[in-house]
Amino acid sequence: MNRDPVVLVEDVTLAFRIGRSQVGTMKEFAINSLKGNTSYEKLWALKGVSFDLHEGEVLGIIGPNGAGKSTLMKIIAQVLPPTGGRVRVSGSIAPMIELGAGFNSEMTGVENIVLYGTLLGRDPKEMRERVGAIAEWAELQEFIDTPIRNYSSGMLARLGFAVATDQRPDVLVVDEVLSVGDESFQRKSAERIERMIADGTSVVLV
Numbered sequence: 001m002n003r004d005p006v007v008l009v010e011d012v013t014l015a016f017r018i019g020r021s022q023v024g025t026m027k028e029f030a031i032n033s034l035k036g037n038t039s040y041e042k043l044w045a046l047k048g049v050s051f052d053l054h055e056g057e058v059l060g061i062i063g064p065n066g067a068g069k070s071t072l073m074k075i076i077a078q079v080l081p082p083t084g085g086r087v088r089v090s091g092s093i094a095p096m097i098e099l100g101a102g103f104n105s106e107m108t109g110v111e112n113i114v115l116y117g118t119l120l121g122r123d124p125k126e127m128r129e130r131v132g133a134i135a136e137w138a139e140l141q142e143f144i145d146t147p148i149r150n151y152s153s154g155m156l157a158r159l160g161f162a163v164a165t166d167q168r169p170d171v172l173v174v175d176e177v178l179s180v181g182d183e184s185f186q187r188k189s190a191e192r193i194e195r196m197i198a199d200g201t202s203v204v205l206v
Helices: 026-035 069-076 109-119 124-137 153-164 176-180 183-198
Strands: 009-020 040-052 058-060 084-087 093-096 171-174 204-206
Touching: 009 069, 040 069, 058 153, 069 084, 069 171, 093 153, 109 124, 124 153, 153 176, 153 183, 153 204, 171 183, 176 183, 183 204
Parallel strands: 058 204, 093 171, 171 204
Antiparallel strands: 009 040, 009 084
């Protein structure tokens, strides 16, 4: 087993600039902004977060709503850049951090399988060849030629997970999106994740 971390997070911070003005109306705020009279304060979403994750390890992130869990997941998945610190991910990463992320609602299930797989670094030709197996695992064969705007949240979760885990990633990042599926899907997903962990996938989950 490789003992170098597959995920390294060092002193990661993320701050948002929030406009602060003593004026009472949007018009006055806009005028002051144009004049450069608006002051700002920093809202810290994350401050000084550090950890490492090795091959086959599982890290659970817990905390109350608004604690920055989903924000941290997006930074690990390299969707959101940190204000400070650094994140290094070795190997392939499959993020499941937002329902429908990576999909186009106007496209069919088939088209979205190819689209999302390509965004994850897979070859489009390979993804087209995997459509049948992915649709079968997600139990969406009857709906796979339907635009996904007609899918329920559970169907979107099944399709997203099936694509993201069709090929074992080195790192799987899972937010609370799997909670929208039914009990059967959650059990099926958990079994697939357990097999991937046994094969060396590292998992970060909320």
